[in-house]
Amino acid sequence: VALNQFENLPLENLRIIRGTKLYEGRYSLAIFLNYRRDGFYGLRQLGLRNLTEILNGGVYVDQNKFLCHADTIHWRDIIKNPQAELLVVPSNNSNNGCKRCHRSCNGRCWGPQETQCQTLTKTVCAEQCDGRCFGPYVSDCCHRECAGGCSGPKDTDCFACTNFNDSGACVTQCPQPFVYNPTSFQLEHNPRAKYTYGAFCVKKCPHNFVVDHSSCVRACPSNKMEVEENRIKMCIPCTDICPKVCDGIGTGSLATAQTVDASNIDKFVNCTKINGNLIFLITGIKGDMYHGIGPMDPEHLNVFRTVKEITGFLNIQSWPENMTDLRVFSNLATIGGRTLYSGSGISLLILKQRWISSLQFQSLNEISAGNIYISNNSRLCFYNTLNWTSLFRTSNQKVIIRNNRDPKECVQQRMVCDRMCSDEGCWGPGPDQCLSCRYFKRGRTCVESCNLFDGEVREFANGSVCLECDGQCEKMNENSMTCLGPGPEQCVKCLHFKDGPNCVEKCPDGLQGANSFIFKYAKANNECHPCHTNCTQGCIGP
CATH class of the missing domain: 3.80.20.20 (Receptor L-domain)
Structure with a gap:
């Protein structure tokens, strides 16, 4: 102070x-x-x-x-x-x-x-007390896990906890995921397990935090990667090289930085996840003469094309004049909102950008926490078409959008969603900018139908998603589907050979089996059949 x-x-x-x-x-x-x-x-x-x-x-x-x-x-x-x-x-x-x-x-x-x-809680205690007390007698000692004093001797009488609060009781550690069974001499799953969240023990972590062993954390350590299992985000050890996690503005190596600028843009090369925030201010885009930093080369902003997640917030208050959209964030899927903009509760801020006509966040499907604030972007269209709440994870998140381009002007300029988009809206022009598809989706692009009966690459429909048939399926004529689902066992007809239910490039020829090598030959109908047991080098018939 x-x-x-x-x-x-x-x-x-x-x-x-x-x-x-x-x-x-x-x-x-x-x-x-x-x-x-x-x-x-x-x-x-x-x-x-x-x-x-x-x-x-x-x-x-x-x-x-x-x-x-x-x-x-x-x-x-x-x-x-x-x-x-x-x-x-x-x-x-x-x-x-x-x-x-x-x-x-x-x-x-x-x-x-x-x-x-x-109020004295230590120097007035009986010498037998090993912490705080609520009176001068031996019977007035606080529990050793108490911090700041207590109203009684039990671990539930503490005013605060030195380590962790487990449902009102102060404990050294939260109930661990595994406990030792002295009968079986093994670690076994603990049904009472809880996670540490700050100074508290909780049954589950907040949805915008990550589980690391037995703790709720904002980000995984460098030797682990973040995955989602059963709608729970958790840290698991990397088997090889982890997806690249980079510090955001104000975090770690960029703790003193206030904006993305020409002096730090190279730190974001090949980043897939930003641990913290991305902030774009005029001193970053136009340059900061006071600190000797030149203007940003707009081409360098393409480093953000690899970014899939921002754990904090995205703040855009300046952008190059020759870039009319934010397509450099076309792979951004999640804005975590683990930290929010300047106490205002905002996790996505786009403010006073005269040149941006569309956002083009085509992969964005979740804003885990925090509000959206998009204001005074005089050329921005498409914003009014979006069902923003479909991106939210909590009911108290808000959308504040005002003073952007009049939607009527956007319609007059044909700045409207593609007809393949659903009523949930779009991020920009074209069938690849839809928030969701009216009919079917192929990759990122919305289409009217899947290539079930025609097209160079034949497909099947998995719900409203078009997926390619397996490469071992033979392309059928226009009156028949090529496959009924994923995998080589779903082909209507095989391109090469059929081994049991599966279409294969060739019949097994010396594959290692449970007890011996497997050899098969193809009949006239291209079905694979086992060679005689006496054949040790393969065969051409029964």
Whole structure:
């Protein structure tokens, strides 16, 4: 807390500071320079009357000209680690302008009122207590998993948990996925297993998080890849090279970056997943003279064609004038919304782009969390045709779209969805930009029908999807289908030979079987039949 002029710190309900990140690598609570040099405005009371534990790191309070009572606090009672640094410098106001603590506070308080006494939970404990306490007696010890104090001795009486909260009980770890069975001497599945989600144990992770062993995480570690099984996203070890995961703006190697620009665009080459956010600002597209960064070469934006997922948000507030769409994101399938834009709850932001006429997010099928905000894009069409809610995973997600091109003008300019698109709309012109198809879909393109009876490549229909017949199927005439489904066993007629139900390029000739090599020959009808058992090098007949 620094460089502020308010009088009171409005954190009266704060009970513990975990210190997972430390200021200057030492302090989990740092309060300094909170006053105005040429006046009487500044911090006067900390007001942290419920703060009873700092789990990691120390305390630094200095140069707060009008601050009172900070030097009366027994900080060592709050700080868990006795070796942590503690520097609390009394303000100039401490001796002259500050009221005394209320007489019931024994000289330790956050403010002058009776309700602002410091509550001690460590230095007043019986020596048998190995943590906090709620009184001076041995029977008043808190459970060792309690943080910040307690109302009783049980693990369910804690005000907060040092490690994890399992349905109200503080525990060292959440119930693990596997437990050891001493009878069978094996690890067996634990039906009571839970995942760690922050400081809580949960039966399942939030849908926009990933399961890594027994934890809910924002992203998989570098040696694992993300997969989805039974609608649950989880991390599994890579058998070979993992799909390439790259840091987003403000994350990891780009922690200090504010936008994609000419100096960092090469970091996104061959990325399939962005761990974090993608942000495009005018200083990235036009260049940043202050930092010596030149304008972006529009061709370099094609590096994003390999991106399939953004775990955070996509923010486009600037784009090259010669690019009238966002087709560089044509393979983007998921925007995770694990972090949202500047506290506004937005995971997709497209703002004030004069040149973009269509989005062309043709692969986008999910926005896991967060809202959509598309505004003041004077040439943008097609946005009004889309069923945006079909991309959402939760009922509280919102679509905010306004002040884009009038849909009537788009119709006049024939900027409308292809007739092959369903009523769910489209991302741009052409049958490959449909959100869903009116009839059938071949690859990414919507079509009126599958090539069941004609066409160079024959197909079958799997629901509304056209799929190619197996390469071993013979193409039939226009009155008959070539195949009835996927695989070589679904051919109406074989192109070469038939081995049992399967169409094959040739009959088995010396394949390894369970007990011997397998040899077969083809009859006149091109069906494969076993050679005589005495044939050890194949045959041409029975």
